[in-house]
Amino acid sequence: MNPSPESIITCPVCNSDQTHFALKVKDHSVSGEYFDVFECPRCSLRFTKNPPASENIGVYYESEDYISHSNTRKGILNGMYHLVRTRTLANKYSLLKKATELTLGHHLDIGAGTGAFVQFMNKHGWKSSGIEPDEKARNLALTQHQTKLLPAEAFNSLLPESFDAVSMWHVLEHVHSLYPYLEQIKKILKPNGLVFIAVPNYTSYDGMKYGADWAAYDVPRHLYHFSPASMKWLLRAAGFQLKDMVPMWWDSFYISLLSEKYAGSQASLLKGFFSGLVSNMKTLKEEERCSSLIYIASV
Numbered sequence: 001m002n003p004s005p006e007s008i009i010t011c012p013v014c015n016s017d018q019t020h021f022a023l024k025v026k027d028h029s030v031s032g033e034y035f036d037v038f039e040c041p042r043c044s045l046r047f048t049k050n051p052p053a054s055e056n057i058g059v060y061y062e063s064e065d066y067i068s069h070s071n072t073r074k075g076i077l078n079g080m081y082h083l084v085r086t087r088t089l090a091n092k093y094s095l096l097k098k099a100t101e102l103t104l105g106h107h108l109d110i111g112a113g114t115g116a117f118v119q120f121m122n123k124h125g126w127k128s129s130g131i132e133p134d135e136k137a138r139n140l141a142l143t144q145h146q147t148k149l150l151p152a153e154a155f156n157s158l159l160p161e162s163f164d165a166v167s168m169w170h171v172l173e174h175v176h177s178l179y180p181y182l183e184q185i186k187k188i189l190k191p192n193g194l195v196f197i198a199v200p201n202y203t204s205y206d207g208m209k210y211g212a213d214w215a216a217y218d219v220p221r222h223l224y225h226f227s228p229a230s231m232k233w234l235l236r237a238a239g240f241q242l243k244d245m246v247p248m249w250w251d252s253f254y255i256s257l258l259s260e261k262y263a264g265s266q267a268s269l270l271k272g273f274f275s276g277l278v279s280n281m282k283t284l285k286e287e288e289r290c291s292s293l294i295y296i297a298s299v
Contacts, residue, residue, distance in 0.1 A: 115141030
């Protein structure tokens with residue numbers, strides 16, 4: 001029997017009408033609500049069914065525990081995040097320099113949070129700007145990092161061919177309109193510019209282990225849950241050429257620690273660290289199974 005038209009949910013990446021229910025996931029960060037996650041058998045994208053509209057989703061970011069907006073050090077996990085962040089900022093900077101083959105250049109960080117990476121890039125000689133939709137995060141960027149970030153509406157008014165590098169560190173999964181957003185990125189990149197897109201990978205070892213408790217589902221803030229196959233499909237369909245894929249080794253630990261907490265396990269810190277370690281060890285020979293991946297692409 002064919003499904004009724006009202007029950008068909010098309011895939012946001014490949015437009016397949018064969019998507020199906022995959023799992024039900026709880027919002028552990030803010031609301032405690034449950035959301036259905038669907039999967040596309042054609043491109044392997046998973047996505048949150050019926051997420052809040054862009055004008056209503058802001059309330060799901062209003063939490064002191066949401067670190068990208070609050071910069072909080074509250075709790076052991078957030079403290080660990082800050083300890084690791086200095087190293088990851090340097091790694092991202094080195095990656096941009098190596099991939100672009102530029103010592104200095106123009107850079108845009110989309111979803112800049114409290115501005116730490118924009119500040120880091122500027123301190124190292126780049127001309128870096130940032131876009132951040134959340135007003136509280138922009139205020140923290142100004143007070144804590146002396147960095148003035150642009151609001152979301154500034155994105156569509158940026159000058160064409162302005163940037164050598166555009167970065168989106170765990171941002172694309174939050175964007176409601178995927179293809180229009182990527183089209184604008186194509187416009188603002190210089191002819192030899194690169195985009196760096198970091199997203200979680202639900203086909204990772206830790207993603208498969210924790211299932212619905214995997215912290216990187218982060219519903220409903222994460223609208224999409226990418227696999228390498230679905231990211232390759234999206235980039236190709238949006239007119240980008242994939243240049244490289246780079247694993248984010250630290251993410252396995254942080255996500256596993258949170259996942260153990262969400263699963264309600266005892267000794268979650270120890271178990272989460274061990275799980276992250278095992279995930280990374282298994283990934284050494286199969287980097288596409290890393291907890292998060294950075295996709296580097298050109299126009």
